[in-house]
Amino acid sequence: MQTGQAILQFDAAVCKALGWDGEKRFIPVPTGQTIRQALEAEGIRLPRAAIALVKPQGASSGQTSDLNYVLQSSDSVRFLFQISGGSLS
Amino acid sequence: MTAKQQPFSSPPNPEFLAGQSPFAGQVLQIDLSSGKIWVDKPESSFYRKYIGGRNFILHYLLTEMPAQADPLGPENLLIFAPGLLTGTALPGTGRHAVGGKSPLTGALGSGEAGGWWGAELKQAGFDAVVIHGRAASPVYIWIKDGVVEIRDAAPLWGKLTAEAQQTIRQELGDEKIRVAQIGPAGENLVRFAAVMHDVNRAAGRSGLGAVMGSKNLKAVAVRGTTAVGMADKSLLQVVQKWVTSNYKDMLGWAIAAGTSGSVLFNYSAGATAINNYRDGVFEGIEQLDASHFFPKILQDRDTCNRCPVRCKLVVTHVGDPTISPEYGGPEYESIGALGPLCKINDPLVVAKAIELCAAYGLDTISTGGTLAFAMEATEKRLVDGPRFGDGDSLLANIHQIAHREGLGNQMAEGSARLAIELGGDAADMLAVARGQELPLHDPRLKQTMAMGYALSATGADHMHNLNDTFASFDGGDIAARLKEMGVPAPLPLWGISEHKIEGFYYETAFKNFFDCAVICHFYPYEYHHMVDALSAAFGETITADGINAIGLRAINLGRLFLLREGFTSADDALSARTYRRLADGPIAGKGLTPEELRAWLPVYYKRMGWDERGAPTPECLKALDLLEYSS
Numbered sequence A: 001m002q003t004g005q006a007i008l009q010f011d012a013a014v015c016k017a018l019g020w021d022g023e024k025r026f027i028p029v030p031t032g033q034t035i036r037q038a039l040e041a042e043g044i045r046l047p048r049a050a051i052a053l054v055k056p057q058g059a060s061s062g063q064t065s066d067l068n069y070v071l072q073s074s075d076s077v078r079f080l081f082q083i084s085g086g087s088l089s
Numbered sequence B: 001m002t003a004k005q006q007p008f009s010s011p012p013n014p015e016f017l018a019g020q021s022p023f024a025g026q027v028l029q030i031d032l033s034s035g036k037i038w039v040d041k042p043e044s045s046f047y048r049k050y051i052g053g054r055n056f057i058l059h060y061l062l063t064e065m066p067a068q069a070d071p072l073g074p075e076n077l078l079i080f081a082p083g084l085l086t087g088t089a090l091p092g093t094g095r096h097a098v099g100g101k102s103p104l105t106g107a108l109g110s111g112e113a114g115g116w117w118g119a120e121l122k123q124a125g126f127d128a129v130v131i132h133g134r135a136a137s138p139v140y141i142w143i144k145d146g147v148v149e150i151r152d153a154a155p156l157w158g159k160l161t162a163e164a165q166q167t168i169r170q171e172l173g174d175e176k177i178r179v180a181q182i183g184p185a186g187e188n189l190v191r192f193a194a195v196m197h198d199v200n201r202a203a204g205r206s207g208l209g210a211v212m213g214s215k216n217l218k219a220v221a222v223r224g225t226t227a228v229g230m231a232d233k234s235l236l237q238v239v240q241k242w243v244t245s246n247y248k249d250m251l252g253w254a255i256a257a258g259t260s261g262s263v264l265f266n267y268s269a270g271a272t273a274i275n276n277y278r279d280g281v282f283e284g285i286e287q288l289d290a291s292h293f294f295p296k297i298l299q300d301r302d303t304c305n306r307c308p309v310r311c312k313l314v315v316t317h318v319g320d321p322t323i324s325p326e327y328g329g330p331e332y333e334s335i336g337a338l339g340p341l342c343k344i345n346d347p348l349v350v351a352k353a354i355e356l357c358a359a360y361g362l363d364t365i366s367t368g369g370t371l372a373f374a375m376e377a378t379e380k381r382l383v384d385g386p387r388f389g390d391g392d393s394l395l396a397n398i399h400q401i402a403h404r405e406g407l408g409n410q411m412a413e414g415s416a417r418l419a420i421e422l423g424g425d426a427a428d429m430l431a432v433a434r435g436q437e438l439p440l441h442d443p444r445l446k447q448t449m450a451m452g453y454a455l456s457a458t459g460a461d462h463m464h465n466l467n468d469t470f471a472s473f474d475g476g477d478i479a480a481r482l483k484e485m486g487v488p489a490p491l492p493l494w495g496i497s498e499h500k501i502e503g504f505y506y507e508t509a510f511k512n513f514f515d516c517a518v519i520c521h522f523y524p525y526e527y528h529h530m531v532d533a534l535s536a537a538f539g540e541t542i543t544a545d546g547i548n549a550i551g552l553r554a555i556n557l558g559r560l561f562l563l564r565e566g567f568t569s570a571d572d573a574l575s576a577r578t579y580r581r582l583a584d585g586p587i588a589g590k591g592l593t594p595e596e597l598r599a600w601l602p603v604y605y606k607r608m609g610w611d612e613r614g615a616p617t618p619e620c621l622k623a624l625d626l627l628e629y630s631s
Helices: A012-018 A035-041 B044-050 B053-064 B117-123 B161-172 B205-214 B233-250 B252-269 B290-297 B332-338 B347-360 B364-379 B391-403 B415-422 B447-455 B477-484 B498-517 B527-538 B544-564 B594-608 B618-623
Strands: A005-010 A025-030 A049-055 A063-066 A076-081 B027-031 B037-040 B078-082 B096-101 B108-113 B128-132 B139-144 B147-152 B178-181 B195-197 B201-203 B217-223 B298-302 B312-315
Touching: A005 A012, A005 A035, A012 A076, A025 A035, A049 B252, A076 B252, B027 B147, B044 B053, B044 B544, B053 B078, B053 B096, B053 B108, B053 B128, B053 B498, B053 B544, B078 B117, B078 B205, B096 B117, B096 B205, B108 B195, B108 B205, B108 B544, B117 B178, B117 B217, B128 B139, B161 B178, B161 B217, B161 B347, B195 B205, B205 B217, B205 B364, B233 B252, B233 B527, B252 B290, B252 B312, B252 B332, B290 B298, B290 B347, B332 B347, B332 B364, B347 B364, B347 B391, B364 B391, B364 B415, B447 B498, B447 B594, B477 B498, B477 B527, B498 B527, B498 B544, B498 B594, B527 B544, B544 B594
Parallel strands: A005 A076, B027 B128, B139 B217
Antiparallel strands: A005 A025, A049 A063, A049 A076, B027 B037, B078 B096, B078 B128, B096 B108, B108 B201, B139 B147, B178 B195, B178 B217, B195 B201, B298 B312
C-alpha cells in the first residue's frame, strides 16, 4: 500500500449485493476523507452498510466505526451489512 | 379431571361477530381466589385511546392492582393482552403481550410473544384476560368461543411444557387448542421464568412465569373460531398488498436464517457481550452462526399467525445431546446469552440449553446473564458454581435453576439479588438495569439504547428502544420513520446527543405503539402504513400524531407505574459492569460513563414533558388524556 492510501475491502457478500463479480474486491482510496466521501467518490452506494470495521496497519483487529470516520494512511476498511431490522432498500 | 364449576359464558359484540370490528368488546376477568369470572365491556373510546397490549396491561395495573403489591402475592395481576391488530389479516400481527408487576425488578413486567395464542384468544371473543388472586391448588383456564371454565391442573403440575400442552389437548380433545403455560421454573417461582406459548414462543422477560406460578395457574388454553374483522377491509388490503409485494426483499435476512443469521454481524460490530462483558474477542464465534450450524441441526422452518416470512427455526439432533424439534431453535438473543456471554462456542450445547429453557419455561436472556455472573463468581471463588466454557456445567445449572436445586436456588433469584447476597465487590460484575439482565446489544456500542435500558419501565429491554446501529444507516425503516416525523436521519452511530434523543423520543413512541397494536418489530412498517391499518380497524381516520400518542401513553403510564411502586430518577441507571472498557475487539475503549448518562436524562425528561424528578407533569398527562391516573 502506498503512503496516503487506505483500502476499502468488499467481502463476497458485499460484492454480491452490489452486483459485482468475484469473491472479494479491494479499492485503494486517498486518506483525509471520510469513508462516506470515499464511497461517494467511487460511486458506490451501500444501502445496508453503515458500520465499518477499520483496521490500522499492524493492528490485531478492526474497530467499529461509522461512515464519518476520517481515513488514515494504511487503514483497511471492511463493511458490515446490517442483518435484522427492516430495510426498504 | 373434573370441572371446578359451571362454565361462564359471554358472547362478543355483534360487530365483532359480523366481521366488522377487530375488537370483541369485552375483557375477561378471572379471580382465582374466589373462582369468580366476569367481563368488562369497555366503551369504544377506551379502545381508541389504548388499542391493547402494553397500554391495556398498564391501565389494569394502575387501576386494579394496589400500589406496592407483592409481585408473587395474590394482589398482583397477570394480564394477557392481544392488540388492535392481533389476529387480523395484516402480516406481522400474530403477537400478544403478557404483563404484571415483575418479581425480578419490582417494576413493570411486560413481554410479547409470537405464535398463535393471541390470535386464538381474539377469535374466542376476548380482547384481553385479567387474572386476579391465587387458586388454592393448581388450575388451568379453558376458553372456547366465549365460554370459560377453571379446571384442575394437579396432574399437569411438574410437567415440561411440551408434555403439558399435549396432555391438555388430549384432555379437551382438540389438537388445535393453543396453550399459554408455565414450566417447572414458573411453578418454582424462578424470578425470570417465562410464560411459554405453543411451547416455543416465550413472553420471556421480567419473570411473568413466576407470577403465573404464584397464582397456581399452570396454563391458559384457548380455542376460537370467529375471524377477526375490520371496519374497512379494503383499506387494510392496501397495506397487505405492500407487504406481499415487498417482504421477500425487506425481510430477506429473516427468510434466510431468522435472527440466528445475525450472530456474526452482531459479534463483528461489537454488539455481543463476551465472558460476562469482559472480552472483546471470542474464538469460535463462527460456529454459532446459522451458516455453520444449519447443516448440523436445522430440520424445518415455522411461522406465526398470518406471517409469510417463516423466520422461526425448528432444529433437531439425535445423539449427544438429543435435541427435540418441538422446542423450536436458536435465536440471536438466546445464542448470545447462552453462548459467548458464558464462553460456550459449541452450537449443540447452545441449542440444547435453549431447548431446556423452553421446556422448563425460563427466559434465555436472564438465564444466560445470571449464569455468566455466577461463572465469574465461581472464578473469583465467591461460589462453587457454573464454569465458563463448560457445556456440561451450563446445562446442569439450567436444570438446577429451574428446580431451585443447590446454587440454583440462589441463581433463581436473578443476578442482582445474588450479587446482594454475595456482598463485597460482587455488584461490580453485574450487567443489569432495574435488576434485569441486559439483552445482547452491548451498551458500550449502542449508547442511546443504553439510555433506553436505564429509562424503560421494564428494565433493560432492546425491543421498545432505539437501536443505534440500525438507526445509523439510510434506507432502513427507522430512518424512514424519523424522516416522516421531521427528524434528520440517519442518526449518528456513537454517543447520545439532542439529535439522538429526538430520534429516541419518536422511535420509542413508535415501538411502544407496536407493543400495543401488537406487531412484530421485524416488519418495517412506517407511520403511513399504520395510519392506514388503524383507520381500517376503526373505520375513521387516525393520524400519525394519533399513533405517537398511543405509544407515548404506554411510556407515560409505565413511568407512573414506576413512580407509584417507589422508583425514583436515581434508578434510571445501569449497573457497574456495563461501563467497563474493553481492551480489545471492535469496541475497545468505547462506552459511556455514568456521569455522561446522568447528564442526558434531564434532556430526555424535558422532551417528554416530565419534571426534573422524571415525573410526568399534569400538562403532559392532560395532552395525552391521562389525567385520570394523576395522583
